[in-house]
Amino acid sequence: MYKYDAIDRQLINERVAQFRDQVRRWKAGELTDDEFRPLRLQNGLYIQRHAPMFRIAVPYGMMNAAQIRTLAHVARKYDRGYGHFTTRHNLQLNWPKIEDVPEILAELAEVEMHAIQTSGNCLRNITTDQFAGVASDEIIDPRPLAEIMRQWTTFHPEFAFLPRKFKIAISGTQEDRAVTWFHDIGLHLKQEDGQVGFTVIVGGGLGRTPIRGEVIRDFLPWQDILSYCEAILRVYNRYGRRDNAYKARIKILVQALGIEAFREQVEAEWAHGKGGPMTITQAEYDRVATHFTAPAYESVGAVELPADKAFQRWLERNTHAHKVAGYRAVTLSLKQHGIAPGDITSAQMEAVADLADQYSFGELRISHEQNIILADVKESDLHAIWQKAVAAKLATPNIGLLTGIICCPGGDFCDLANAKSIPIANAIQQRFDDLDYLFDIGEIDLNISGCMNACGHHHVGHIGVLGVDKNNDEFYQVTLGGRQGNDAKLGKVIGPSFSAQEMPDVVEKIIKVYLENRHADERFLDTFDRIGIDPFKNRVYEGRAHGKAKTAQKEAA
Amino acid sequence: MPQLIKHNAVSGDSWLTLALNEGETADSVALPAGDVIFPLAVWQARKTEIISCHKRIGLLLQPDNRVEDVAGDLDYFIVIAVNFPKFVDGRGYSTASLLRQRYHYQGELRAVGDVLHDQLFFMKRVGFDSFALKDGKNAEYAIDLAFTVFGDAYQGATTQPQPAFRRRA
Ligand code: HEM
Ligand code: SF4
Numbered sequence: 001m002y003k004y005d006a007i008d009r010q011l012i013n014e015r016v017a018q019f020r021d022q023v024r025r026w027k028a029g030e031l032t033d034d035e036f037r038p039l040r041l042q043n044g045l046y047i048q049r050h051a052p053m054f055r056i057a058v059p060y061g062m063m064n065a066a067q068i069r070t071l072a073h074v075a076r077k078y079d080r081g082y083g084h085f086t087t088r089h090n091l092q093l094n095w096p097k098i099e100d101v102p103e104i105l106a107e108l109a110e111v112e113m114h115a116i117q118t119s120g121n122c123l124r125n126i127t128t129d130q131f132a133g134v135a136s137d138e139i140i141d142p143r144p145l146a147e148i149m150r151q152w153t154t155f156h157p158e159f160a161f162l163p164r165k166f167k168i169a170i171s172g173t174q175e176d177r178a179v180t181w182f183h184d185i186g187l188h189l190k191q192e193d194g195q196v197g198f199t200v201i202v203g204g205g206l207g208r209t210p211i212r213g214e215v216i217r218d219f220l221p222w223q224d225i226l227s228y229c230e231a232i233l234r235v236y237n238r239y240g241r242r243d244n245a246y247k248a249r250i251k252i253l254v255q256a257l258g259i260e261a262f263r264e265q266v267e268a269e270w271a272h273g274k275g276g277p278m279t280i281t282q283a284e285y286d287r288v289a290t291h292f293t294a295p296a297y298e299s300v301g302a303v304e305l306p307a308d309k310a311f312q313r314w315l316e317r318n319t320h321a322h323k324v325a326g327y328r329a330v331t332l333s334l335k336q337h338g339i340a341p342g343d344i345t346s347a348q349m350e351a352v353a354d355l356a357d358q359y360s361f362g363e364l365r366i367s368h369e370q371n372i373i374l375a376d377v378k379e380s381d382l383h384a385i386w387q388k389a390v391a392a393k394l395a396t397p398n399i400g401l402l403t404g405i406i407c408c409p410g411g412d413f414c415d416l417a418n419a420k421s422i423p424i425a426n427a428i429q430q431r432f433d434d435l436d437y438l439f440d441i442g443e444i445d446l447n448i449s450g451c452m453n454a455c456g457h458h459h460v461g462h463i464g465v466l467g468v469d470k471n472n473d474e475f476y477q478v479t480l481g482g483r484q485g486n487d488a489k490l491g492k493v494i495g496p497s498f499s500a501q502e503m504p505d506v507v508e509k510i511i512k513v514y515l516e517n518r519h520a521d522e523r524f525l526d527t528f529d530r531i532g533i534d535p536f537k538n539r540v541y542e543g544r545a546h547g548k549a550k551t552a553q554k555e556a557a
Numbered sequence: 558m559p560q561l562i563k564h565n566a567v568s569g570d571s572w573l574t575l576a577l578n579e580g581e582t583a584d585s586v587a588l589p590a591g592d593v594i595f596p597l598a599v600w601q602a603r604k605t606e607i608i609s610c611h612k613r614i615g616l617l618l619q620p621d622n623r624v625e626d627v628a629g630d631l632d633y634f635i636v637i638a639v640n641f642p643k644f645v646d647g648r649g650y651s652t653a654s655l656l657r658q659r660y661h662y663q664g665e666l667r668a669v670g671d672v673l674h675d676q677l678f679f680m681k682r683v684g685f686d687s688f689a690l691k692d693g694k695n696a697e698y699a700i701d702l703a704f705t706v707f708g709d710a711y712q713g714a715t716t717q718p719q720p721a722f723r724r725r726a
Contacts, residue, residue: 007709007721014707021702022675030695031675038645039675121645151711151721157682158654158714161647226712226720237651272659277713277720284722 001064001363002147002291004112011154012109015116019043020102027099038161042122044090044115045101048415052098055090055118056083056108060128060146060170061365065353068364070111072349074104082345085334087368087406087457088167089127090118094413116154121162121248123153123233127169129177130367133292134329134375136321140189140196142172144289145222148280152226159233163240164248166233167205170198179368180204181212181488182460184250185229190219197221202232202262203254206454210490211251214259216266222285226278231270235262295361295376300326303380313435314386314397319377326379330360332372332394333404337429340422341407342370351392359385368457369406371399400443402511403429406457410450410467411474417450419467419474424448424503431504432511441511444524445483460484462525463510464491465503476503480510480536481528494537509539559672559689560696563665565704567696568687572615572636574669575599594638597622600630608633617669620648624655631662639685641670650683657684657715677703684715 004012019039026036040046044055056071063071071091075083078100084092096104101115108114117124126149128142129135149168159166171178172189180186186201198220204213220228236250254262303326305315320329332352335341344352352372356364359381360374367373372394377385389395398404405428408414410421425448432438447461451468458464464479475497482491498506511524513536518527528536561570574594577586583602594615595607607614615636616627631637637656639649649668656662667687668680674695677688681704690696713720 005725007711007725010708011711018706025674035644035673035675148722154711155679155707156712157679157710158650159647160676160679161645161650234651234654238648242646242648277718277723281722284725287722287725 001062012114016105016109019105023102038120041120042117044118046119048413051095054093054096054101056113056115057118057125058089058091058366059150060126060143061089061130063364065356065362067111067113068349069353070107072346074107076346078104082343085342085366085370089125089366121164122160123156124165124167126150127178127368129171129173130365130373131329132172134322135173136323137174138172139191140172141292142170142189143292144285146170147288159237162237163242176486179484182206186213192219195221198225203251205249205251206457206459208246208452210459216263223280226280227273227276228270230273230278231266234269235265297324300378306383311383311386314395317397317399328377328379330374330377330385331399332389333396333399334371335398335404336393336396337403337433338426341405341425348392348394355385355388401438402432402441402444402446403438406447408449408456414450416453417467418469419450421448421450421456421467424465424500427504428507431508442523459490460488468497474500478506480533483525492533494533495541506540510536513539559692561687561689562696562700563687565700574617597627618652620646624652628660631660634664636665636667638667638669641668641672644671644673644676653683653685654715674699674703678706682714682716
């Protein structure tokens with residue numbers, strides 16, 4: 001894992017002092033609320049339903065045991081003893097006091113953590129694949145470049161006040177697990193003629209206007225990534241819309257100009273920066289890359305694992321192929337049925353730290369699916385780790401299954417929500433609590449957002465659930481067929497929305513249609529792609545008057 | 558009145574910024590004497606006239622004014638003021654970067670408008686060297702703290718074109 005050097009440490013300590021002073025000036029009335037808002041946002045602090053919420057960055061998802069212990073401590077001391085892992089490699093605290101945040105930042109700085117640019121209209125945390133460095137389909141480990149890019153984004157003087165937030169994701173694997181098609185900039189590492197570089201995707205995003213990004217450059221040598229991103233950002237900073245927050249993301253600019261014209265502008269801009277001082281040096285790459293070398297793997301033979309059904313289930317769902325023989329990556333599920341997806345208590349964080357120390361070289365990752373990964377576990381340790389994970393309630397074997405839901409905080413916490421999302425997730429989990437049934441249904445992503453801002457990635461869920469407001473009542477619109485990965489696409493709306501009470505039935509009906517129609521070895525998505533949306537639509541709305549019939553019914557009433 | 562910070566001190570200001578009143582246009586507005594900062598439109602419409610009667614000329618750029626449109630004229634200006642109508646409008650940072658880095662503008666580069674303590678560090682880095690701190694803000698405190706809040710920076714920018722990674726031991 002990356003370790004700070006003197007410059008990194010100095011900057012982060014100066015940041016703590018800066019924010020302490022900003023809070024003091026705000027309290028003293030020297031900064032107005034409007035002047036303070038962007039400053040606190042760029043430190044992850046935004047005011048929501050009950051209290052300020054506070055986002056702590058976990059850059060590209062990597063953490064060590066000391067860091068998660070500090071998160072546990074911070075959540076206990078300054079909050080209510082739990083936190084929420086988001087879809088963008090952050091830990092969100094729901095109830096801290098603004099006045100405490102400088103202290104929290106100081107404690108975080110001790111373990112090389114921060115909340116820099118975790119919200120606000122700036123360059124955000126860079127996200128990547130949770131299996132970086134260990135995935136068997138990895139082309140290039142994205143972490144050294146992600147760290148180099150993290151540093152470049154930090155306090156960038158020209159791009160601190162962009163039209164809107166700006167999110168970058170990097171994938172270094174064959175199969176994209178970082179949702180790169182739906183980021184402001186998505187980067188695919190690849191190798192061409194022996195040269196390492198990126199395919200650069202621009203202008204993707206979810207939210208109110210979901211758009212799949214477009215390739216702006218098929219191959220960019222890795223050394224050029226900072227100067228190229230600066231060219232993109234300069235064009236965006238100058239010409240992105242600032243008159244309407246809903247139209248301010250780069251995707252709107254790219255759509256308005258068309259990718260061709262946008263590319264021309266970027267390339268013209270880049271002609272000036274190309275080959276300049278922002279070109280990454282081999283020396284810097286090597287310096288950073290030494291922090292991400294493989295740990296001291298043992299050579300271990302095949303092991304016989306217990307046949308215990310519960311354990312086997314967990315093995316199947318919560319452990320993943322590793323590029324080193326005798327090792328697996330383990331997902332600790334934060335999707336225990338009945339708990340807000342992504343939530344984790346301080347005690348659980350400490351349990352995770354212990355597991356990481358004992359079994360995975362003291363390191364861990366978080367995924368955009370809001371789970372925790374121990375990336376380097378010996379197969380012979382799997383049974384022991386499973387038992388401890390069960391005790392810590394971190395072993396629900398539902399990774400990639402229907403109840404491993406991605407879910408935003410929704411109406412329980414968020415001011416922008418149209419509807420609650422956590423209770424819907426919990427109701428669906430309750431309905432599908434039977435593990436045999438859950439396993440029979442197989443792989444399926446169900447994603448829930450409480451409004452069109454799409455923090456819960458509903459557009460790319462195989463089943464997407466979106467909270468909508470209908471005459472001040474909470475309703476839910478369902479989409480089918482969305483997906484992440486290389487063929488990422490948006491789901492299709494199935495029809496009129498449903499009440500909260502209807503939702504578990506609706507999901508059950510959708511699942512039934514799949515089960516009745518599936519061929520052997522077909523996942524939900526395969527069946528959906530083969531039979532289309534109509535059979536699902538027909539079943540879900542069966543007996544429900546809509547369209548003309550509904551109007552007729554109303555008139556009759 | 559905003560307080561002009563220059564060379565780490567509160568400084569006097571000889572410059573008047575020409576503002577168009579209702580009914581006036583770039584073509585019709587009377588050109589005042591003295592040290593005047595002209596809006597881009599006035600400069601473009603009245604360039605010859607301005608040059609003939611002014612020795613010291615200033616230019617005012619709004620966020621949507623393109624540096625490219627005035628790039629050939631930069632030698633005429635002793636000061637270029639870049640307006641930040643709201644401090645969250647970050648276009649002026651690109652304007653300044655372009656003026657300094659691409660067009661090698663050497664004169665005074667002044668941030669005007671909603672210029673606040675917490676943006677001064679960034680403004681300095683992209684190449685501003687004078688700062689019209691908003692009225693009512695504490696200029697002494699800003700001079701003491703705001704420009705040195707960070708002792709280093711990762712990226713290359715106008716004041717230090719070499720990114721940290723090229724300077725790292
Ligand atoms: C509760 C406080 C939160 C608020 C007020 C909030 C606000 C927003 C808003 C306004 C957008 C739309 C941006 C746009 O389209 O321009 C958005 C997008 C997003 N947020 Fe949140 N969010 C919150 C929490 C979260 C959490 C907890 C997560 C992760 C679970 C998250 C992850 C995302 C993602 C992934 C996007 C959409 C992707 C995109 O930007 O295109 N947010 N959020
Ligand atoms: S999707 Fe909407 S309801 Fe959910 S966290 Fe984002 S803004 Fe809030």
